[in-house]
Amino acid sequence: MLAAVLTLTALTVLGAAPAQAAGYRYWSFWESAGGTWTYATQGPATARPADGDVNGYRFAVSADSADAATPRRTPDFAAICGSGQAPEGAKRIAVVLDFGTAADAPQGERPPERRQGCARVPADATSAEALAAVAKPLRYDSAALLCAISGYPRTGCGEQVAAAPSTRPTGPDASAAPASDEDSGGPSVGVAAGAAAVAVLAAAAVWQARRRRR
Structure with a gap:
């Protein structure tokens, strides 16, 4: 049961990977x-x-x-x-x-x-x-x-x-390159979501270990 909860929680935090067209x-x-x-x-x-x-x-x-x-x-x-x-x-x-x-x-x-x-x-x-x-x-x-x-x-x-880029500037003077972590001043959404998922799983593991000691 706990495994199912953890899996569901991780998927909720990370989000389902969208299919990308070739x-x-x-x-x-x-x-x-x-x-x-x-x-x-x-x-x-x-x-x-x-x-x-x-x-x-x-x-x-x-x-x-x-x-x-x-x-x-x-x-x-x-x-x-x-x-x-x-x-x-x-x-x-x-x-x-x-x-x-x-x-x-x-x-x-x-x-x-x-x-x-x-x-x-x-x-x-x-x-x-x-x-x-x-x-x-x-x-x-x-x-x-x-x-x-x-x-x-x-x-x-x-x-x-493998896949076409999901977003691309199309205007005559649009920026050519997507912003990097350094350009945006912080980690990407994917990295932040991954860190949140790891935190959720770690907290759940601690909770389970304490249950077993009782």
């Missing part, structure tokens, strides 16, 4: 829509942006398109490409590259700093061609899936990982 580590592709990002409905190899458009790419672990993290920079064509007109027969595409956070990086790799560029390409160029103009080398797999931009990551391509 995620995929990949480059997501975004298009600008009135100063915000919209998940692209087609791949960069077939999308044909117009002069003045902004394309964004974000490397992250995501369960699906609804969970995908946006590039952490507001799409602003003028800030990237400036003013003026494209030469005849050409167009300018602003490209935003967000290499993601250390939490999403493959083991042994470190994400490069975010950057952006202005691609000047032929009028009929695809988003993939605009990307190649500012971010070589690119790496694709045999199914034409974009695997690496500017050589990042060195290996892997859309591989499944």
Whole structure:
């Protein structure tokens, strides 16, 4: 009976571990829509942006398109490409590259700093061609899936990982990394809950020992 009580008490303190959905580590592709990002409905190899458009790419672990993290920079064509007109027969595409956070990086790799560029390409160029103009080398797999931009990551391509991060900033200027114990000024909730569970179990063990002496 005591064992059942102790087990129930520990589970109440610690809480049940939530199930986490499997995620995929990949480059997501975004298009600008009135100063915000919209998940692209087609791949960069077939999308044909117009002069003045902004394309964004974000490397992250995501369960699906609804969970995908946006590039952490507001799409602003003028800030990237400036003013003026494209030469005849050409167009300018602003490209935003967000290499993601250390939490999403493959083991042994470190994400490069975010950057952006202005691609000047032929009028009929695809988003993939605009990307190649500012971010070589690119790496694709045999199914034409974009695997690496500017050589990042060195290996892997859309591989499944154990779980997608439960929370991730998605705003244009959101903080990249979750707060550590030192950043937050104290232990994490999980550590505190674990300590409380240990205290509950220790108190119960003392109580049981005293009962046996009577």
